[in-house]
Amino acid sequence: MAKLSFLAGFGAGYVLGSKAGRERYEQIRRAWGQAKENPQLQGLAGMAQARADAVVHSVKTRMGNETPR
Known part of the structure; x- marks a missing residue:
């Protein structure tokens, strides 16, 4: 009986929780x-x-992987 009550409670909680989550x-x-x-x-x-592109270009230039603009 306790197991059935637990499963019923779990099922109800799951349904209500998934509705709220959705x-x-x-x-x-x-x-x-x-x-x-x-x-x-x-x-x-x-x-x-644009700022991120400029930083990446600057780092590549310093590492020698790209020519300066």
């Missing part, structure tokens, strides 16, 4: 989609990418 996942996914379309965020991402 709702939260969908909420995060919608927020990410909205953030990706934000022009300010896109501008910041572009600046970060």
